[in-house]
Amino acid sequence: MSAAAHVRATGHGQGGPASKRIVVGYGFWLFLLSDIVMFSAFFAAWAVLARSTAGGPSGRDLFEPPRVAAETALLLASSFTCGLSALATRARSLVWTELALLATGLLGAAFLVLEAQEFAGLVARGAGPQRSAFLSAFFALVGCHGLHVAAGLLWLGTMMAQIPVKGFRATLERRMLCFNLFWHTLDIIWVGLFTVVYLLGAGA
Amino acid sequence: MTARDSLEATPRDRGDRAPGDAIEERGLVQGLAGYGLGLALAAGLTAAAFFVAAGHLVWGPAIPMALVTLAVAQMGVHLVFFLHLTSGPDNTNNALALAFGVLIVALVLGGSVWIMAHLNHLHPAMAQMMSMRR
């Protein structure tokens, strides 16, 4: 890319205002970065409180690697199907877009079911968030991620209802772009979560 | 619905790209291959992480480092293959924004852990003091 072309670029050069797709995508990207900062504050709290078990159970006593592996696989697969939905949108295929979105939603819902089961099991064993500071931090951090996934599913359902009715208009394409960014970022956060909280946390 | 957007002055963007957008000219097959490769790489790295954590692959004290490295690699795979983040000039704003976010995360996480570790060392909590006395 020549220097002159770079200077003439829209948005980040002197080419005038960028198109709506770039503006919307970039703004949503900034929102996601702010969300990552919020997660890092919960992460920091968890890091500080990781040893404050108050005589109660620690990660080693509580975490089940097979469950975590299943959750990771489900979320990763849903990221893949989400990418497929982006391709289907570009190809303007309503059927494939809806199918890919449905697959994404089902995989995400399965992830949430496994996580809810884990939480319920912990509470039943007396290892709920009220037991110790470590458990409070764990439930808040992992629960925050789960809440984001749930919100994403709500958004997904709304879009799945809207696309057949309205068709592939520019506004919906932009929202699909935003949803893709959101869903992939959630998976990136989960990579950090399962590595540090579950895998490293179980070793502590 | 008007064709012209209220914020748009130029009909096409030159040298700029929305985050998450793949390059326009790629075909369907190339797109599928990209996502498939990303899935395969991420899955492989994830499996490696679980094996490392179980103690099968790496010398014990090096496990945390190995896990962190694998995690960073997985995040990289996501950014490149799923979010199409590149180092080209059309992605400068997107990459710089990410860099700013990473800086803030490092400051908040690293700073908090550093500060609280020093504090806990100088002023241990009650439970720690009890265990120290024994």
Place this chain on the structure above:
Amino acid sequence: MLGKLTWEAVPWNQPIPLIAAALVLAAILGALAFVTATGRWTYLWREWITSVDHKRIGVMYVLLGLAMLLRGFIDAVMMRSQQALAVGHSAGYLPPEHYDQIFSAHGTIMILFGAMPLVVGLMNFVVPLQLGVRDVAFPTFNSTGFWLTAAGALLVNVSLVVGEFARTGWLPYPPLSETAYSPGVGVDYYLWAVQIAGLGSLINGINLTTTILKVRAPGMGYLRMPMFCWTALASSLLIIAAFPVLTATLAMLGLDRYAGFHFFTNEAGGNQMMFVNLVWAWGHPEVYILVLPAFGIFSEIFSTFSGKPLFGYRSMVAATLFICVVSFMVWLHHFFTMGGGGDVNAAFGIATSIIAVGTGVKVYNWIFTMYGGEVRFETPMLWALGFVFTFVIGGMTGVLLAVPPADFLLHNSLFLVAHFHNVIVGGVVFGVFAGIEYWFPKAFGFRLHERLGKAAFWLAFTGFWVTFTPLYALGLMGMTRRLQHVDVPEWRPWLYVSAAGVVILAAGALVQAAQLVVSIRRREALRDVTGDPWNGRSLEWSTPSPPPAFNFAVLPQVQGLDAHWRAKQADLAKPRYEPIATPRNTATGVVVGVFATLMGFAVIWHIWWLLAAGFVGAYATFVVFAWRDRDEDEIPAREVARIDRARLAGLRARETRA
């Protein structure tokens, strides 16, 4: 049915809050009656409440900020008078439980509901005009952000009538803020008001950053942007970086209070210091969020009223970005005494001293801007000169406090209180008033009365120094902050002087209000016909006053820095008009604000069915908005041409004046 809410929540047996609440309600009802009597509801709804125009939203932000500034000032009057009266055997007139709520409300309101909306409002109004574009990146989002901030402000004020406010200070340190020691609803009011308003602020940060980076006039590269836009960018980046930390921290405290979690409790391993650490990781960037745009306002004013371009533009940009980044590396200086030890204290103390270098660069550049120019001492320039004097001294006391051993003596004394008021009032408040005086003609089409403006400045400047200089002395003598009763009689004369200063400040506030009233009465005589009353340098002065809805009939082609100044020297080109698409007004913002208020009130009083209903309502509003078919209206080219005639008339008027 109504959770914890009962009739006892209203302070029937406390005269002061009861009278205050009655006055506020009377004022609100009076305003509503006035609007109804003059038949202005349709106008208000269509032109202001559902507006997505950044100029309207900016004005509403400023009005909200001014109203809350007044409320915070009244809290301050009560605090100063109580301390002047309650020395030795006298008890004053405010019981401790009440005094604690007043100083907590004072800080919360001034920073989050006074200064933030004022600064954000000015950025909202000015930045798109200076960038030469039609609106911010996300107009409906902008409206939603405003109404969420208003919802938070409403909740804080409702606590005056129904329930109580927090007694923990403006940052609710645990364990005092935990349920065990604050079982009432006060901390909950604080938590939800700040969370809701914080969401509004985050929306603003995202909106302005996207606008400045992606939506600028053709030809406006980064180094051709006005300085105010650079500082707005730095401030907005800090908002995006810092507010999520506040959201998380307050959520943790909320989980402790509502769900029995143990983040910060005394038992089960909670760590109170972590709250202090995280909340100041937000709290320090917050003050730079406030002061950086004020620096930008002063950059504009110094160059305009010296008739010269800003000295050292590139070093100003560098200094701004330097301050932006380093402001995230100094937060421990708010808790040197917490006991982190020598290593962390030294590191953060050094970083705090280093950040002063950035501001030093700016101050020298402003001075060099004036040197060799034709300086005009009109009201905005007076505020700017008052700022340089006041802020530099306040900054110096800050560098004093940055030395940990000194801070061990001065932490939480009145010296600290004097320091931060010195920089916030001298920097942010002076900056906001300078900005209002400077851009008022652009917003409303007529100038403000000059002599009353100057009088208001001198009263504010004098009043500030008379109020806060004694506090520096008292702090050095050992007086701590937030005292409801004073045991040391030797401190009495200083407290009296400080109270006298507050009287001067109150006079300043009255004169400022008088300036507004008189200017509105005499607006025809003060009319601004050229659109450029100050002989300005940036693009907002090339529009008529007030600008049309679409700001610019044709987006300007920018050739260099100080774009409007360049254009004034060149010939007038004949513009080619095209139809303009404008975003449609929508009630989404105000409806979301209403549901946010309802949800906040519901969660404070544990009215769970109302919380669920509010959430459903908010989501339904989002779906309705997402489902609409048309999101833009089109203004035909002929209409654009007709409206643009006002701008051409202004150009001709400026020619004859020159």
